[in-house]
Amino acid sequence: MQVTETLNDGLKRAYKLMLTAQELDDKVNAKLLEAQPEVEMKGFRKGKVPMALLKKQFGDRIMGEAMQESIDEAMGKHFEDSGDRPALQPQIQMIDGENWKQGDDVTLEMSYEALPEIPDVDLKKVKLEKMVVKAGDAEIKDALESLAETAQDFVDRKKGSKAKDGDQVVIDFVGKVDGEAFEGGAAEDYPLALGSGSFIPGFEEQLVGVKAGEEKDVTVTFPEDYQAEQLAGKEAVFSCTVKAVKEPKAAKIDDELAQKFGAESLDALKGQVAERLEAEYAGAARAVMKRALLDALDKAVSFDLPPSLVDAEAKQIAHQLWHEEHPEVHDHNHGEIEPSDEHNKLAERRVKLGLLLAELGQKAEVEVTDAEMTQAIMNQARQYPGQERQFFEFVQQNADMQQQLRAPIFEDKVVDYAFELATVKDKEVKKDALEKAVEALDDE
Incomplete structure (x- = not known):
């Protein structure tokens, strides 16, 4: 198949694909010849049906398969040779499709937006601050009082x-x-x-x-x-x-209360409470540091973005925010929601960082394990009590759902990889300072 470039503008690409009638006919004949030994037809012994009759009987269907295979092979070779990675599934259109007849050459147009070249980032030059909060006596006391209320x-x-x-x-x-x-x-x-x-x-x-x-x-x-x-x-x-x-x-805060919650003594319960609180603080601090990392990466590199990805992301953001503002609307039977400049700006950041994190993860050979996927599916299945098995089967058969579950796991693993290479400095702060930093995440 001949491939001729017709457009190369930024990330936009277009090519004319030419499959000659002879190439197509040869492929059809090859497929029929391969199938001939197994074909049975009335009046002929198995494997002895003449090629001319096979072609008349099955030619049209085989031709469609041959054409699709030729297109797939040409696309695969093109992307292998060019190194291009399409941002979305390439668009294939048959030129003069309505007028095409058997015996004519097949001319197609393939168009797509290529993913950009992602610049290298020296993660060791990224400087981050990690907020560390210790569980104080007041926080431990509040937590114990809450436990006492539940055991009232x-x-x-x-x-x-x-x-x-x-x-x-x-x-x-x-x-x-x-x-x-x-x-x-x-x-x-x-x-x-x-x-x-x-x-x-x-x-x-x-x-x-x-x-x-x-x-x-x-x-x-x-x-x-x-x-x-x-x-x-x-x-x-x-x-x-x-x-x-x-x-x-409320129950008394004593050894008896501690034993109700599986601890040997009140001191042991206090230790467990302190560990749980500090784990919660560490989770919140990680979210704050992740935002700082993404901000640093956003400033560190610049590259062209595929307009189709930005447009799709902006529409999704606008749609999601519209539903948050109109919680009474549960379906999607509403007019098209036009993204604002703010939506487009946020979409550009998300697409940029998504592509950058994907590139970092690929180069670092970050993978989501089967065990991690299974755990993610189990966590999600708990939202459907009594229907866990059906949910598992649904995920197994739905590639899009698998990707939705895999994507956040992959992103977190790439972020952890970046944290390991970045220069991270611990900063001990009070609980209030961490809470303000977390609140600021929602304001942005």
Whole structure:
């Protein structure tokens, strides 16, 4: 196949591909000859069907396959010889396709945007600051108090006290719809934490202010999407007898609390809490340092960007931000959203850094292992309880989904590689300074 360049402007490329009628016919004949020994046809022994008959019977289909193979081979050879890497799938168009007939030469046009040459970056010259925060006594104390609240007990309020939001009421209740009790609508000595949202919407709020020994009818309407269809959308009256009103009481911060959370002693629990807090601080500090690295790389190099990639990224950014501003819209049945200058600027940065990180990762031979992919799929599958197996199968059959899961893992590994080579200086700071730095990430 003859390949002739017709456009070379920046990153834009176009070529004319010429496949002669003789080349195409030779390829068709070769494919038919290869298949002939296995072909069976009425009136002929296996493998003895004449070529002329084979060509008449299967020629059109084989010709399509031969044409596609020729195009694929020509494209592969072109990219191997030229060293070009297309930013997106090349566009192939058949010239005079409507007028083409068997026996004519095949002329095609191939166009694409090439990925740019990425300049080398000396990561050793990149200087970064790593924020280090130690877990102080105040932070450890706050964390222990939060743990004590989760392990709280409820104790009886003074006789005659009214129930408050956050209190626990112990109740007997019977629910009725249209005056008839329904299955699952009754219980005795049921401990209900007011404000927990564990009952039908509107139920708990009506018990705020009740006293022990009081009887109260609670009227609610079951949601339209309630799991029990016979109750969905129905109004129900629950006759409640309040047997106790209890207030929350946080557990004491002592060895007993520590043992509830699997630690041998309070000192051991404090150590575990400090480690967890410092791990959280380290994660936040990494995010701050990653932004600093990306800013440094953005300034360090400059190269042309494929317009198609920038345009696609800008449209995606605009679309995503539009939905964040209109959370009530759950579908995509809306007009086209035009990217703003700000969207385009952000898209240029993302495309530039994406290409640069990909180049750094390729040169450093960074790879995402099967184990890392499996872990990522498992983490994602947890969002679909009961359907984990179906999710695994979906990912296995969906290359785009695999890439969505692989991309952030690859990026993080490249970032860690860059951190290892860069000059990183630790800087011990207070928790507030780290929090402000993290908040600034969202403002940019």
